[in-house]
Amino acid sequence: MNLAKGRSTFDAVYSEIRKLSPDHHFEFRDPFWVLITTILSHRTKDEVTDAAARNLYKRYGTCESLAGADYSEVSGLISKVGFYTRKAERVIEVSRILRDRYNCRVPETIEKLMEFPGVGRKTANVVLADAMGIPAIAVDTHVQRVSRRIGWSLSDDPEATEERLRKIVPRDMWLGFNPVLVEFGKHVCKPITPNCTVCGVRPYCDFYREERSKAHAGKRRADSRSRS
Numbered sequence: 001m002n003l004a005k006g007r008s009t010f011d012a013v014y015s016e017i018r019k020l021s022p023d024h025h026f027e028f029r030d031p032f033w034v035l036i037t038t039i040l041s042h043r044t045k046d047e048v049t050d051a052a053a054r055n056l057y058k059r060y061g062t063c064e065s066l067a068g069a070d071y072s073e074v075s076g077l078i079s080k081v082g083f084y085t086r087k088a089e090r091v092i093e094v095s096r097i098l099r100d101r102y103n104c105r106v107p108e109t110i111e112k113l114m115e116f117p118g119v120g121r122k123t124a125n126v127v128l129a130d131a132m133g134i135p136a137i138a139v140d141t142h143v144q145r146v147s148r149r150i151g152w153s154l155s156d157d158p159e160a161t162e163e164r165l166r167k168i169v170p171r172d173m174w175l176g177f178n179p180v181l182v183e184f185g186k187h188v189c190k191p192i193t194p195n196c197t198v199c200g201v202r203p204y205c206d207f208y209r210e211e212r213s214k215a216h217a218g219k220r221r222a223d224s225r226s227r228s
């Protein structure tokens with residue numbers, strides 16, 4: 001899909017996506033806890049991430065408290081998340097930097113956020129958009145997959161996808177865009193078997209069009225074999 005088509009059909013496509021996306025559950029809205037939760041979330045299911053973040057919140061509650069936490073206790077509290085040993089180190093380190101350099105106030109720019117260990121563009125954009133209301137588009141695995149299938153993105157590189165989405169998605173829609181696509185990706189446009197039969201995006205979707213052409217070509221080949 002070219003950029004002009006992506007832009008001209010965006011409203012219709014996004015409205016179909018929203019119809020099929022349940023409300024997103026936000027475990028936290030406070031910037032510090034959104035940051036910690038997003039660090040924990042890498043390669044981990046949402047339910048597991050949320051439970052681990054709740055454990056930390058109940059035990060420590062504040063940036064100051066987590067900054068002074070004991071590593072073995074933190075790793076025990078988050079032991080169900082992927083790469084929990086490294087993430088335990090990270091959340092303590094991030095809390096310490098925040099306490100020592102920022103008086104526990106999470107900075108409000110992507111550049112400053114990305115200076116923290118373990119914080120990439122996706123995490124920084126999640127914090128900006130979901131916790132601070134600053135327009136940003138976070139490209140996680142769901143946003144990447146859905147954007148690629150529809151044809152909004154032509155790349156498997158999340159950074160290139162973000163750049164392209166910034167040109168297609170009107171700026172006043174950036175807030176909430178990630179959570180809507182996450183739910184759509186979890187419930188409809190799933191990783192292995194997208195549920196295209198219920199999806200109103202079909203008329204606009206590159207993936208659906210290509211799969212249908214392949215199926216038609218296969219059927220034509222099978223028909224001609226059975227006639228010969």
Ligand code: SF4
Pocket residue numbers: 149150188189190194195196199200201202205206207208
């Ligand atoms: S038509 Fe299928 S592949 Fe395209 S967005 Fe919908 S579910 Fe995903």
